[in-house]
Amino acid sequence: MTEPRTSTDDLEQRLSHLRHHIAFPPTPDLAASVLAEIDRRRTIPTGGAHRSHRWALAGVVVALVVALLAVPKTRAVVTDWLDLPGVRIVLIDDAPTGTMPPPSAVGMTLLLGERVTLAGAAAEAPFAIRLPAGDSLGAPDEVYVRHVEGGALISLLYLPRSGLPEIGETGVGALLMQFQTEEDVQLLLKSVMGSGDVLPVRIGTAAGYWVAGGRLTVVAPDPSQPVFNETDARSTGNVLLWAEGGVTYRLETALDRNAAIALATSLPPLVLTPTVSMNWGEGAGSDRAMRAMDRPRCGVGRRSATWGVWYRCCAAYSWDG
Amino acid sequence: MAAYEELLRRYQRLAFRVAYVISGDTDEAEDVAQTAFVNAWLALSRFRAGASFRPWLLRIVANEAKNRGMAAARRRRFVLALAADEAHRPLVADPPDAALVTAERSEWLVDHLNRLREADRTVLTLRYALDLPEAEIAAALGCRRGTVKSRLHRALGRLRAQITTDQASDDGANPARGGDLP
Known part of the structure; x- marks a missing residue:
């Protein structure tokens, strides 16, 4: 385009002038649809404010992943380190500090998605939802589905009970998340964890990670929710992460490692596909997993005779932007 | 409600x-x-x-x-555009002669904005086309206000550089033409 001559001194003025002439699509009237959706959500039984409070904290345990502490000057994305689809690791310099007030009450739909029946979740999930054995947990107290690109994030929530202590003061006994996604899709979006340990473990034939200790602070698994920020919530739950059959599992409880693994292995057997990447048996997937575990990137971590590599962790889920 | x-x-x-x-x-x-x-x-x-x-x-x-x-993973590229008749109709608030020039300027400036990298175009659009203060731009971009300042500064700098380059190129092609528009 042949442009008019201009000095750049008045550039900002000209840009400001543009605001009257830029074309934006007509703004749709959102009121009706928004109010209808709000009404619909208000009709979903929430169990009252106390229960909402619990669900808010249940959201706390939605997100997790791990990055490596001990490398304060290193900041790098380590996408595949855990080799768990949908999980991304970002190294951060420091965990947020400061006093963390108790979480505020929120609606139950904020972080886990939409509350549904188990049958409803089964219909939504592109994979078979696996329930722990009946003598351990059995059917969940609540089921949530969060729709994501290419599938659904299923959250099974169990209230505390005998043998299943409450996670911190969350009102949650266990949260078992199951999701299937492409590696590049970020389902667990952002969380920050204080010091803690990450330990490679086996869950049956699958390989996974045990993340324990430290203080887990979740920013928000759903960035559309501004309500959880670095100081909004906390959880001291221990997390088990593993993948089988292309499905990533995340179990957060207050149980110790062995009890959590026992709970995880109570899931009914899965017919593994050849693409399972975390199998420690024979095959390319197991080689890949083992290579990932034997390669403490950025030179951090210390070896354990039993499990290969220990890491002291400071973690953040993150997404670009 | x-x-x-x-x-x-x-x-x-x-x-x-x-x-x-x-x-x-x-x-x-x-x-x-x-x-x-x-x-x-x-x-x-x-x-x-x-x-x-x-x-x-x-x-x-x-x-x-x-x-x-x-x-x-299918985000479309945001492209600025003038109002449908903007490039062809004199702006109401301007006198007839100036209006034609203003319309031309607007089209030219929008073209330059659309040639910027998307991050620059976005921050400039939020600031100038939507008239958002820096605090709200920071909220929209998920960054600190200081970051907004620096992003705006850099974006304006790149826009100026682009304009200067184009004008220099135009001078080379049309040496008889010179001087800024009033």
């Missing part, structure tokens, strides 16, 4: 336009704005009394837009 409806109607255009700038897609922007208002309502209990609603809402909008865009 009536009060929230009033808020909704007051800010729906702003929310929609910010969503459009970020997502680059009309339908996506509508979905984003709608979801953002629902989410904002759900989170109202945590809205800090006395705080400004606009940046809070914009943060929700922007996060929703980014989340959808990234998850779908």
